[in-house]
Amino acid sequence: MNAVFELLSTGHNLLLFTVGLPVIFAFAVWAAGKKDILRTAVTAVAGIVNLIFGCALYFAKAEIADTVKMTGFGLDIDILTDEFSALFIFLTAAAFSVIGIYCSAWLNSKKYAGLFMFYLFISLAMINGAFMCDSLGAMLFFWEGLLCTLFGMLLINNRENYKSAVKALTLSGIADLLMMLGIIITAYIGGSSNMSGLSGLEVKGAGIAGFACLMLGALGKSGCMPFHSWIPEAAGSAPAAFMAAFPGALEKLLGIYLGVRVMTQIYSVESGSAASIAVMTLGAVTLVCAVAMALIQKDMKKLLSYHAVSQVGYMVLGLGSALPVGIAGALFHMLNNVIYKSALFMIAGFMEKKLGTTDLRSFSGLFKKMPVTAVCFTVCGFSIAGVPGFNGFFSKELIFDAALESHCKLNYLFYALALVGAFMTAVSFLKMGRGAFSGKEQLPEKVKTADEKGLLLKLPIIVMSALCVVFGIFNSVAVDGWFACATGAEEKLGGWPHSALLVIISVCVLLLALADHIYGCKKTGKPINAADHIHYAPVLKQIYSAAEKGRFDPYNWINGIAQGFSFVCVKIEQGVSFVYDRAIPGIVKKTGDMLHRSDNGSLSRYLAGVLLGVAVAAVILLSKVL
């Protein structure tokens, strides 16, 4: 590892190997195209090479600095890999090495496999670049560059069904432009555009705008409200491989990385301050609203996509508390989410491959046909629901703790909302898990049999599921080891939760969810409809109906505002055109006609004109003299 670190720290090698090499691999996988074995082999090799670099960077515990000249004025690529950024490069590499293989295997025999993998590797290069940059402007260069690959991946095979691609580009584009403004304002008030030169800026005056724009940009990338709505849209049309890689893992890493930097390093945010409450509110709203939508979904990918948004809400809630326990919870939850959420999306993709659909209404009782998948799903489902012992339980408990301990008057409300989120998460996963794997065996209409063949698809799922257990048992490795550099906590936060009361409450919430599920099953007769009594409850029914029509979708609001504004602009434009096309030519013509008519040979008229001219000249002269 030391030799690799030495290699990376020489000249521009860091940039060449962590950004340049993935670009080369991108062209290699593109060239491999439909040659499935070759493409997957290249992907595996690339993943391992990238992981070696990631390990070398993180475990060397030393910094590398480099600069590549661009335009100056904060846009030069200033690189500084400190412990925190190296950790994220390592985590991304680890996640990519697993997800990459799954993606390549999932794309077998697909026409667009090479191009998709090309975009994926370019994305890896961009993400590595973003983590390494000390300069915020250069980080934005890599960060915003992801828009191109995002758009490309969503458009693949969807040229006639492009809504999600357009939505993603628009919403992410807005978030990135806000971030650009945030970066520029932050650099302006902080006197430096390098993160190492920015420390503890106050959130007041221009700092409010800088902080808000930066956080919206960062959290928008991770799928937080209000820039989230492309994710469920994409779930309907994008390949499952995309969902596993992007909303499932990579974007979370990127968004939370910057969020933590902003909250803990660049700005000074006190727990209980207005900034802290604002971020916590954003988190709480995201987690409750998104999970509420997940609850009523009947399609696996769509349900998971809402959970992908909802889980970000937990991270943001923890982050917003501005307490070490909250930061640790947010980071650990991010890690856990990368593990179980990508695994769940991979499971959905696997089932889509085998069954041709992810519509939960069209299949059930698949435990016997797909036992490994069912077990993995159960493990991941337990993790995301926060069942004690699994990794998600520990990160959620840290966040619950942070919500309660935050120094604001709304702390109980935030805690209660987090519990509501946990309840609905458990209910929706019970519904999905039992709907898919328990009960009487039923396959989709056109599918005669289903099996679990496909080692390369299953292996990443098994690895990720195993990690859910591993990080449950050894949670302190991550919490007190890896993330200590960001939390600055003096006490140990890992291990079994400190408050037995909170654990009891969490367990009660899970039991309540189970009871609700049993009640729902009895009422409707099917696990898949077990949440219908919530969906169609008075008032909630109307709210859900409005939500399903897109009434609460910020994208539609933005579009509506833009259309309204455009209407006004068109009217202004028509007014201006009227002046040029009608008014001025009309005045000129009428003046000409008038002069023409007055030119009739009458001496008295000419004399009157002369006198009028003399009078005007006299008035002007007199006004000058006087």
Added chain:
Amino acid sequence: MNSNILIAGVCTPLFGAFLLVLLGKINQKLRNACSLAFVGVSLCCAVAALVSLLNGNVLAAGPWEFPLGLTFGFRADALAVFMALTACVVSMIIIIYSYGYIKEYPNQNEYYMMVTLFIGAMTGLVYSTNLIMIYIFWEISSLCCWRLIGFYREEMMIRRADKAFVVTVLGALVMLIGFMGVYGEYGTFDLNVLSGRSIPSWCVWCILCGILSKSATFPLHSWLPDAGVAPSPVTSLLHAAVLVKIGVFAYVRLFVKCFEVDEIFTTAVPVIAAVSALVSAGAALKANDIKRVVAYSTISQLAFILLGLSCGNEVGTVGGLLYILAHSVAKGGLFLCCGIVEHAVHTKDMSKISGMIKTMPKTAVAFILCALSVMGIPPFSGFFAKYLVIEAIVQTGQLWIAAVFIVGAVMTVMYLVRLFVKVFLGKPSFPKAKEGSPVMVASVLLLGVLALVLGFVIAAPTQLAMEVI
């Protein structure tokens, strides 16, 4: 020798243009090749000037003394070289594109003559060291613009050409009054002598009038969307890549590099630019004519350029100049792509066009590359320009103007995505439509790739832009 290079760079296209009419009567291919060659000479001269500049020598021709204190001359400083290179490179690609586009229309001799004459006027303008020379070249460019917009000779098109001519010429006349005011104050039109002098605010307003009319800035912009009736290479050359840049070039030449102007203009001009950016972006979002959308986009992006240049700080000037470069390449490409689509389907109404990516994938790729650059998305060159321009206005402390321009940038994303989606995605409405001729497709792909590559080698143009300040 030095002076000959600049004289050749200006005079070859300027006078060679008239020769093209004769050549066209003999051999059309020879005429086309000569048109390209004349602009090529200008490009070579600009490259020679750049090399000389990098060696620390500024090429100059003149000054030639005339009565009444009139001194004429050419000077290839960093700003002039930057503009000449940008204009010549994009113009050459557009001329190559024209080979495919114009071949089936009448009046080709006049077309090539006017295009070449226009480029000659542009190079003359950027090298000029005298206000009167700037004015003369300015008006020559307006004349070319007038003939080229009315190229198809239909009544409505001629009316629109007249409109463009009247607005820009009247603007230029008001600018001339401003120049006279400067002459009245200091007794000279020579920019070298006037450098660092303070001029009265009324003169600044008059000169601004000319600049804003040429650079199609609200409320003097109305001629530009209407000029979309011209052939696509014309709209690309005049209304995206070169002509509209004359105004912003004049802004740098006069108000950044030469005169001292009142502090109020560092607020007034950005405010005008902000209104222009928003109104035109809003109009672009509703327009259905594909070239009209791109034309409104030009007005909006020109406002970004003006914003950068008017901030009065280094970062703004560099950002504005990079914006000129990035926008010339990308917007030129967008207009040409629209031309290919229009050529294939014989309509500009986007509500009637869809799914063109299936029948013309290369054009679609070129379009999206150029569009991403105009949106300011990395790694395209437009990103750097947009970032620096916003940074410049934030540095002046006018955060609300920065916020308005961010809204403008958001709308840029929205209307360009809408245009791409409507024209290229969805079910193909013209399944039998074909790609443009190889030369046309190659031109747009070249511009698209250039927009991307410029992002990676942005340090080079930045260095030249830094020389300007």
